[in-house]
Amino acid sequence: KNEVEQSPQNLTAQEGEFITINCSYSVGISALHWLQQHPGGGIVSLFMLSSGKKKHGRLIATINIQEKHSSLHITASHPRDSAVYICAEEETSGSRLTFGEGTQLTVNP
Amino acid sequence: EAGVAQSPRYKIIEKRQSVAFWCNPISGHATLYWYQQILGQGPKLLIQFQNNGVVDDSQLPKDRFSAERLKGVDSTLKIQPAKLEDSAVYLCASREGVGYGYTFGSGTRLTVV
Numbered sequence: 001k002n003e004v005e006q007s008p009q010n011l012t013a014q015e016g017e018f019i020t021i022n023c024s025y026s027v028g029i030s031a032l033h034w035l036q037q038h039p040g041g042g043i044v045s046l047f048m049l050s051s052g053k054k055k056h057g058r059l060i061a062t063i064n065i066q067e068k069h070s071s072l073h074i075t076a077s078h079p080r081d082s083a084v085y086i087c088a089e090e091e092t093s094g095s096r097l098t099f100g101e102g103t104q105l106t107v108n109p
Numbered sequence: 110e111a112g113v114a115q116s117p118r119y120k121i122i123e124k125r126q127s128v129a130f131w132c133n134p135i136s137g138h139a140t141l142y143w144y145q146q147i148l149g150q151g152p153k154l155l156i157q158f159q160n161n162g163v164v165d166d167s168q169l170p171k172d173r174f175s176a177e178r179l180k181g182v183d184s185t186l187k188i189q190p191a192k193l194e195d196s197a198v199y200l201c202a203s204r205e206g207v208g209y210g211y212t213f214g215s216g217t218r219l220t221v222v
Binding site for chain 2 (some may be wrong): 004030033035040042043044045049061086089095096097098099100101102
């Protein structure tokens with residue numbers, strides 16, 4: 001059983017909509033990572049956070065350590081946001097990342 | 110700043126053949142990772158290097174997979190012999206250290222037929 005669970009698995013939205021992707025993890029972590037993967041395989045690191053909230057452009061990531069839950073929000077979504085969004089936990093015992101299965105986001109014009 | 114370089118980009122081999130992948134991390138990044146991503150799944154760690162030493166290879170199928178990072182810079186990952194289930198994207202990533210973000214390469218897509 002994967003220790004990192006994401007929801008939803010697939011998400012289709014209309015351009016301009018507010019998007020939320022959720023991530024739950026089961027162990028103590030030193031950090032929670034959000035990454036973006038486009039078709040073709042390349043992975044881009046979006047956020048690394050261990051508490052609170054971070055914002056970069058239209059992307060916002062939050063984490064609740066007590067509830068072991070994190071969310072990624074996209075405001076004013078755009079078709080170019082279409083990609084797989086993956087959360088990954090970084091264990092306190094080392095720097096290994098354990099990845100979720102990913103959320104496939106499709107934003108239609 | 111140059112990114113993490115990987116080659117080849119694609120590789121198709123027959124089962125039981127051998128294959129090698131190469132990764133050049135970002136200059137100065139001490140930690141290097143190899144991940145295997147099977148279609149539809151999240152990446153899975155194969156091996157982690159700190160400089161030229163192995164930190165974690167607990168999920169590396171050592172009967173057929175091997176990896177090295179001579180001189181603590183470039184790294185190669187080898188599969189010998191390949192099986193059909195090895196078909197996946199092999200991702201290399203590096204980071205400066207704990208507390209820093211990861212940088213991933215574009216990956217090598219391996220198809221074993």
